[in-house]
Amino acid sequence: MNRTKSNELHHEALSHLVGGVNSPVRAFKSVHGNPIYFEKASGAHVTDVDGNLLVDFVQSWGPLIHGHSHPEIIAAVHEKMLNGTSFGAPHLGEIELAKRVKNRFAHMDKVRFVSSGTEAVMSAVRLARGYTGRDILVKFEGCYHGHVDALMVSSGSGLATFGIASSPGIPQDTVATTLICPLDDLEAVEYAFNEHGDNIAAVVIEPLPANNGLLIQRPEFLKGLRALCDQHGALLIFDEVISGFRFQEGSFGDMCGVTPDLTALGKVIGGGLPVGAYGARSEIMEQLSPLGPVYQAGTLSGNPLAMAAGAKTLDLLDDEAYEYMERLGALLEERLGAVLEKHGNPMRLVRRESLFWLSPGDGDPAIRADQIPSDAAGLYADVHRALLERGYMLAPSAYEIGFISTSHDESHILGMVEAMDDALSTMEW
Numbered sequence: 001m002n003r004t005k006s007n008e009l010h011h012e013a014l015s016h017l018v019g020g021v022n023s024p025v026r027a028f029k030s031v032h033g034n035p036i037y038f039e040k041a042s043g044a045h046v047t048d049v050d051g052n053l054l055v056d057f058v059q060s061w062g063p064l065i066h067g068h069s070h071p072e073i074i075a076a077v078h079e080k081m082l083n084g085t086s087f088g089a090p091h092l093g094e095i096e097l098a099k100r101v102k103n104r105f106a107h108m109d110k111v112r113f114v115s116s117g118t119e120a121v122m123s124a125v126r127l128a129r130g131y132t133g134r135d136i137l138v139k140f141e142g143c144y145h146g147h148v149d150a151l152m153v154s155s156g157s158g159l160a161t162f163g164i165a166s167s168p169g170i171p172q173d174t175v176a177t178t179l180i181c182p183l184d185d186l187e188a189v190e191y192a193f194n195e196h197g198d199n200i201a202a203v204v205i206e207p208l209p210a211n212n213g214l215l216i217q218r219p220e221f222l223k224g225l226r227a228l229c230d231q232h233g234a235l236l237i238f239d240e241v242i243s244g245f246r247f248q249e250g251s252f253g254d255m256c257g258v259t260p261d262l263t264a265l266g267k268v269i270g271g272g273l274p275v276g277a278y279g280a281r282s283e284i285m286e287q288l289s290p291l292g293p294v295y296q297a298g299t300l301s302g303n304p305l306a307m308a309a310g311a312k313t314l315d316l317l318d319d320e321a322y323e324y325m326e327r328l329g330a331l332l333e334e335r336l337g338a339v340l341e342k343h344g345n346p347m348r349l350v351r352r353e354s355l356f357w358l359s360p361g362d363g364d365p366a367i368r369a370d371q372i373p374s375d376a377a378g379l380y381a382d383v384h385r386a387l388l389e390r391g392y393m394l395a396p397s398a399y400e401i402g403f404i405s406t407s408h409d410e411s412h413i414l415g416m417v418e419a420m421d422d423a424l425s426t427m428e429w
């Protein structure tokens with residue numbers, strides 16, 4: 001596969017953009033190569049600037065649940081665009097999307113739209129702190145909540161410790177109010193509450209952690225968090241930016257029988273345009289400005305094009321769509337599982353409906369960050385490159401998940417499995 005033009009553009013971009021990219025995961029740093037420059041994309045396929053056609057399992061990192069440039073979504077955006085690109089004033093599209101969001105997230109009486117997942121979580125955290133009048137947050141090792149200062153934290157040593165900023169530029173004082181616990185460890189959270197209960201504003205978690213592998217939590221763990229929050233008057237915030245709208249049954253919280261106080265959303269909710277949202281019961285949401293004292297605003301919040309893309313995306317997510325993606329997921333699980341086994345299980349497939357992850361090693365898939373083998377990246381880099389050569393694009397990192405969309409079909413799944421079989425035959429590990 002020739003990538004001359006991609007490489008040229010990357011070298012030019014290096015003079016203008018930091019590392020040539022506007023989001024670090026797009027750099028091929030961990031898979032040792034240069035990023036691929038896209039020219040256009042349609043359905044399951046991306047065409048790069050050198051004219052190569054790739055089957056895409058990244059799908060813009062989650063938003064494109066109906067694939068690239070879905071004709072109905074494009075038409076909805078186009079129609080709205082003719083009436084103006086941004087109003088900075090209320091319009092019908094905001095009500096339309098809010099109704100659809102509340103349909104899926106029944107605990108929300110009110111919704112606030114923002115423009116990214118980061119903004120949604122950041123704002124939900126501020127609201128939780130404002131509502132409770134408390135400062136401390138509990139977060140979990142291996143969960144990503146966007147680049148929110150207070151949540152960019154690595155764990156210190158020991159049980160439920162205050163964290164250490166995981167990036168320069170974040171004041172130690174900012175993370176000094178964030179406690180880190182391991183996933184799947186209710187005792188650690190209990191300990192945190194025993195020590196700091198009166199001061200904990202919220203427990204923040206991805207109920208289906210999907211940014212550091214796919215670490216499927218036990219419903220009992222999430223129920224335990226709910227009980228601890230209730231006992232101590234803290235709020236439970238579910239970050240469903242990646243898992244939201246991915247499941248036929250509803251939110252991931254619903255599937256586990258746990259209702260959070262606040263939910264943050266992003267990705268699928270905007271269907272490929274920049275949308276984030278957060279919502280809760282009225283009593284909490286009414287603390288927000290203009291009704292309450294907690295301030296949060298956005299020039300482009302509720303943008304008419306983004307609202308239209310989101311509403312159309314959610315309308316297309318009917319039972320048939322979910323059942324279709326589940327069938328493709330099941331096919332991937334069965335066929336890829338067999339191929340991996342044939343090669344001695346260098347990795348295992350972890351899947352929940354349309355989300356999948358190649359969990360490194362032949363052991364039981366991890367459910368805590370510290371159970372992921374630390375040498376995961378080496379083999380993955382080879383697999384990633386070998387699949388690209390064969391026309392299949394997975395995320396350029398061993399810790400990122402893959403996405404099935406309604407635009408994929410059996411041939412894309414079977415083709416990827418065959419490419420994997422072929423690739424693994426040529427490798428050693």
Ligand SMILES: *Cc1c(COP(=O)(O)O)cnc(C)c1O
Binds near residue numbers: 119121146210240267
């Ligand atoms: C992607 C993601 C975010 C951040 O969303 P952005 O739109 O990239 O700011 C936050 N939380 C989770 C769980 C995510 O997957």
